[in-house]
Amino acid sequence: MTLSNRRKWKNILQCVVFSSALTSISAWAAPATPPRASTSKPQPATKARRGEAVRSPLAPKVETISVYGQGSTRQMTSVTSSMLRETVPGTSPMKALNRLPGVMYQSADPFGAYEYSSSLFMRGFSQAQLGFTLDDVPLGDQQFNNYNGLSITRAISTDNVSGVDVSQGAGAIDVASTSNLGGAMQFHSRDPSHKRGGNVEQTFGSNSTFRTFVRLDSGDLNHTGTRFYISYARTSLNLWKGGGYNYSDQVNAKFVQPLARGSSFKAFFNWSSIQQFDYQDMSLNYLHTVGSHLANYYPDYGAAYQAALGNFRPDIARSSDPLDAAYYAGTANRQDFLGGMTLNENLNDHLNWKTTLYGHGDSGYSTWTTPYTPSPNGSPLSVRTQNPGILRGGILSALTHHYGANTFNTGVWYEYGQFTEGRYFSETPLLGQGTLGNPTDHFPTGIFANPWNEKFQTSTFQFHIQDTYQITPHLKINAGFRSMVVQSGNQVLNQDSSYNGGNRVAQGRLTASNAFLPQVSANWRFLPHNELFFDVSHNMRAFPEDGYGTNVAATPWTTNQKAFDATARNLKPETDWVYEGGYRYTTPLVTGLLSAYRMNFSNRLQLVSTGPIVNPVTAVQNVGGVTTNGVEGSVTIRPLEGLSFYNSISYAHSTYDQDVQTSGGLEPTKGKLIPNYPALMYKGVIAYEWRNLNVHLDGNYLSHRYLTYTNDTKVPGYFIANFGARYRFTKIPALKNLTASFNIYNLFNKTYVATTGELGNSFSGSPQTFMMGAPRQFFGTVSVDF
Template sequence: MNVSYRNLSLCCTVLASLVVVPAYGQGVVTTREGGANASLRSKAGHAPATAKAARPAPAATDAQPHSNVEQIRVTSHGITTSNGVNNLTPGGGLMPTQTAPRSQSGVTRDFIAKQAPTANISSLVAELPGVNYSSQDPFGLTGNNMTMRGMTQAQIGYLFEGAPMADPINYQPYTSMMVDSENLGSVTVSQGSPDMDAPLYNAVGGQISAQEINPSHHQGGFVDLAGGTHSANKEFIRYETGDIGNTGIRGFVSFSHTSYNNWRGPGGLFRYHIDSKFVKEWGDGNSISAIFSYNRQQQTAWRSPSLKQWKQYGDSFNYDGDFTRGDSLFYGLAISNLNSQTIILPSHFTLAKNLKLHVTPYYEHQFGPSNGGENIPTTGGYMGTQQYNSLVGIPKGTGSILTESIDPWNQKSSSLNMSLDWTAGHNKLSVGYWYNYTTHEELSTFNRVFNNGSYSNSPIVVADTGRILTGYDLNFKQQVNTLFIADTLKLLHDRLILSAGFRAAMVSRTGTNNVPGADPYYKAGNYFEPLPQFSASYRITKHDQIYINGTTAFRAPASVEAYSQIFDPNASHAVEQPGSLKPEYSIGEEIGFRHSGFYNVAFSLFNLNMTNHQVTSLNYIPGTNQLISEPINIGGQTSRGAQIEFGLRRWHHISPYLSGQYLHATMDNNFNAGGGNYLPTAGKVAVESPRFTGAIGLNYDDGTFFGNFALRYVDSQYTTFMNDEKIPSYITSDIALGYRMKKLGPAKAPQIQLNIMNIGDNHYLSGGSSFTTNAHPTRTVAGNMYMSNGVAKTSAPVYLVGGAFAAMVSVSAGF
């Protein structure tokens, strides 16, 4: 295990210090509107239900993931918060009550508000069972990766307010673009299957649903100012309109700025973000919400080492801080941008007492560019398969010239998701339709780099043809049509709930590559997948539930690279060929048990079988620093295991949490490496599938002083199909400490909070960036050496470097 005695000692010391704290009595929670709830803990130790939200999340979560009432809360002994903390969720916000007939976990404001204000959705769910979060950034803002049950984040469906937020083609979630953590109300993780009505076509590995907080009924706002190590800072402000006259409309608008210097290597990040949400409510369950977000973000890319490079250089394997002529590794050339504009309009209408309509139109625009340095030939290079003699404005005979390779990807997606619920007695029938239209344009260019490291705004042109020099000129279009029907029957006084449904997903794609010699120039993919689901749950007692389910899901091939070749001026042929166009298909089964109350337990067993499982690997274009997405079809995969979590409701201001998972994920087939070579991979452990993962959480909050501790363990993980290279297991831990006041002048419930990430300063590899067949010489199924041009063929994976120690202090208050 890659953990030092110092790291383990620090973790144990912090854990002990949070346990040994003075105990105070519990109070009575009242909202600012003056209504009082029952005590936090009844004589039987069970918390009461809280106010209903205007629109519940798609699946049942905590009693109050995002309440309509104002975020400021007061208890009888003086607890006041301006950030939404109410201390009602078991496990310190890590175990909201669940009732869905499947494995499901979540986090609420009780946990979210006590994390660093830079945290994103992926980093916030790292303690939940089955989640394997690979950090590169200790602040949790960017450069991260996640798997669940051996499935990558590109195989997990991401929803924000009911709309899919991942890239609709390569499925990367880019969670830092979605929402500021100060505006995030709750996150729900379904480890095995998506909702029947979810607008997703990639969720073979589960679903993550995020909900924004609802606007307050009272005018006011919230300010959060933070600063930390590595020159990190964040400034956030939210203005609440409150109820606008008698219109039934209320809303908020927020703005934030974030920046930091990279914790390893030169460069850094800046981010500007806007969130807004307006709600109109009337009658019995009628509401229309208007949600808008804007994100502008730029970051110096992280450089990924091989295992050999990591052992030799450690954290110092980075881009160069100073520019020298011809240096393609200069950090100023390795820039990535994540920009987006999002509009979501969730609407809910009660057409009749037993008939409800749900309509969610949305639009998202995501665009780059992503850049990297590359030396290209001044003469004799290639555009596609055509060799060029010279480049406009570039002297001949200089051999090569340093350029900035620019990938200005531009993607727009529009959708409409509708469903109709009809209830008759104990039966509810739901039907729905989802339509999506996506366009994607991607024209790479090469711009000349000057002697000071800056680069031209004009792309280089081939003198022979007058065309812009490019490695790919892609135009991609996609249409999705999905229909579903589901029926839910409640029996035995609603204790037995049976649900069955059928979903038909139709995806149509076309792509062209307008580069000379591209073969094929045009390629299309059409997919029709039937997706049945069944579930049953039985409430044994008021606090105990058992469930069983059988689900299916599919994923259309990931990334435009699955349809188009990629070229480079240094190669006479394509440096990447189109991947497999077969869709993934999964069949899963789960059986589980839950107990809710003073102590909360959730346990489940799962089995997942996949065909045409595609491992998405990020690899460098040969001879460059440009990462491209490469889908690899490894055939079948089976994932089996068990997960458990335990959380205690607040007891003497303390709320502990435990989670864990055992996973046995294996490849079902021998891998076809091409050229008649089959590698003996059947029965090998799947990549990125740690056998054991677990987390310990401990929360203390007496209303004035509060603290939060989290420790995560991740077992070793293979990164090659032949299981001949892996990264060691590791432990990381974080801590939060804070102090609140009731009031300070005009400031309502001001507080100061310290977050320390990776308190043991553990230096480790957190996951794989690329995955390969074998890192060392190996033999094929036929017993021959796996060879290429007479040499044993090997390929070393590259890795994500886990974020080291970082700290951040934040000061926040309501107004």
């Protein structure tokens, strides 16, 4: 048996043992007869917002995972704040969603804070093909070099997230997103407390982790309930391998003014600043020759200088490409301002008008010390810098009218955005005459070249209309459509063809539009606790934007002017049809979900080189489609008060529909599985709450993932487990709600590949395009209210 096969069977065995343990304990702990219904007064269910999932009155106080969208006409999963609190404070909320069936989240660090490595897939679609909002405000496509939004970790501190609604098939048609092909994640912030006070939280842990969080709540300032909060979070941790760190500062503030008839006015302001060092991108060759702890040279400038001259360390010299195995450093520095206000007005008992105004500004830079462009002073190194910037603002406005058995909803979304980006090269000192120091604390000086500067301007307009018709008390149908027009174009403000391979940078405009993107869904509660649902939707993604030669995002503007002109006239935006159906079972003892889906993805965009091999033309082209068939199952069992078990399994078969013609010949991609996403995933969680103690153990198995479009290389599957415990002290009067928590990430210290495809994927070979996951990590937190 080969080493890879032994690893495969070991992972599967661990997964089976973990699953069997949960099932066995559940069977042992389950009472012979269902427990009596609670005699406590049930809390009223929250009114559904335009057909979204609501928390079931049957749902218990403690949830290992979520509420499965009881009553929703789509597969909706409502993740609660209690689930988010099981992670280490400051962990990306998207990492908490990794427990959901069909969802895969990866990051090179345990927090999910290193944004470049943050990668989320849902039913085979990457985060660039999903929709993300915060309190209805669009967050763009969550890519690292975002052109129309920002990551959720920069948008809000995890401590201030009250919940997440996840639509795994297709997002609601009123979601403000131009990338919503395969589902949506709608994050919600907590409202200020009615009681004056606050919270202080301190986290310590591996890699010199030190995180401080402070929140102050004003409480009700008058009889109308006017209130606000303001919070500050500071996170500092070192990389788990190599030199460098990850710093972030965040300020969140929110104001709430209740109005008559249950209406409200809310305003928020969020600011964040991050400075991050990169983990090095790996290849299979580097993994096998140098090892999983391969890292950049920082702060050893001399080693990076010698490597650029061809003098490598012995371990790196053994690799197939020692020049690319490590660099001095790669870094990122970003600042964001995000603000908005929402008027939610109940005009009468049947008519609601909700309007949100928002604005967002982003600035910063990223650096890479490259051995491929020497400095004019004779140094074999230079610093390549890019400085993306975003200025955008928009409005969302919608009317909801309840008339008999119908709930009509119609609205518009408009956004104008400006995205700027430039590339620069700066000198590095000669060996013995200084070092580069810390690239995150200042924009590089000594600029000797400016290959290009670009400015993109984008106008987005979306209109939607839908109706939810309650045919009988147990049967309802939702139907509607949205219309979308996204006009994008760029201006090349400056370019130097000598640093662009003699090419002119692409400049031009593209429009992605579709007047009729329908969605039809239904829910039938055919027996008490039992319901069926189905959903059919048609979706479109606007053309992504990025600068010349970036080659990561499939953006039409990454190429030269000649190739852009040749392809732009026939280029089509990506679209898909999503079909899903499922069954839900909801009782106090058991909550279950089973769903099946099919997705037909068309007009896929990919960077392709065509023409003669001696002089190929590289451009983004439509290269066909992808067909996905999948099935997901989840069950939560609550045999005793405070005890719950969660298991989920998902299988997805996503294959390319056509071969792709390139300058190197016909690439045999037809029938091949998509890279970066596993066909099989299992997730399991056991959680127990007894008095003031809460403990949980979760496990996650992923099958192998392919690195290339032709499936000739792959990374092995793995099983990883995490542990957490939290205890609230109630007998210390001077310290209100004093709570201590302890978390272990990667409990069994598994060596595994985390993020893949962060630099794109190749047709074949062993691309340098994945990152290793962090080893076992320990974190402790102490928090107290006042």
